Amino acid sequence: MKKLTVILVLFLCYNLHAQQIKFVDGSWIEKIKAKTTDTIYVINFWATWCKPCVEELPDFEKLNKEFSQKNVKVILVSNDFKKQINTRLIPFVKKNNIKSEVVFMNETNPNNWIEKADKIWSGALPATMIICHSKHFYHFNEGETTYKELVKLIEPLITIK
């Protein structure tokens, strides 16, 4: 019985590890904004409970797939409830086979970090930020962004042909 428990615990640990989602905070956004590389960061603020966010996720996934060989990095910043990470966020990511990096915004007071993303952002989801330091490019959109719009925005910034 003891052996079984150990195996079970080990198995659970392994599984937890495999599904781990990185926690980030407002300073993480500042760090990305301060990066001096030519990486094009496409950062989408979303949540599993936000219908328009979920509807536009395939567009970001497609972008991630189509441009993964280029200097593009898609990051999906989840604003789910913390208590729903294991019950909702992780199962959602697994079920939909999300390939883009998913991180969790671990801030209790949105008022502390929303402006770090953008001064004009009201905090409504979804929202998308595109940054490319070497091209001095910065874009922020509150609301939905389509695949077509994303491509139009990032194409002039691509340096790896």
Add this chain to the structure above:
Amino acid sequence: MKNFILIICLFSILTNAKAQTEGYKIGDVVKDFSLQNVDGKMVSLADYKDAKGFIVVFTCNHCPFSQAYEQRIINLHKKYASKGFPVLAINPNDKDREPEDSYENMQKRAKEKKYPFVYLYDQTQENAKLYGAMRTPHVFILSKKTTGNVVEYIGAIDDNFEEPQHVKIKYAEDALNALIENKPIKVTYTKAIGCGIKWKR
């Protein structure tokens, strides 16, 4: 090429900045409205002869953030209506995009949760646009002055959406208390995560 990117940058800044300038600012006098309550009656700010002001909350049925704040909105009304500041909840969402936020479903929710405040339907979304409401919940505290109903506070209810027991700053209550005590409001503008308003397409 560099110039081209610069133009794109500028354009993006300009088009984005537009969103920010829309809607009421602190100190603005709001236009009165006439919106249908869940009981079928039309409601205007002018109906509240004895009010000292209002807690206007753009909220809705479907949004988990609105649901997380629902009890706190009820509590706000219970605490401040008797002090002259009733809650006026307004649902601005397009029912075609979010059927859960239809007028009939608003009636159901108000009944189920025994809303002590009016729950109004901004069917044309005109008021949400006038106020510059972007998400649910989005709070606007007004005070009644000789010039009209003046915007005193815009933003969040408090600083912790997920755990009411761990709230440190009650932004809306602080603003209301200041108004009642005739003191200046320390924080007049805050931001919060919320569900983007479902605008008509």
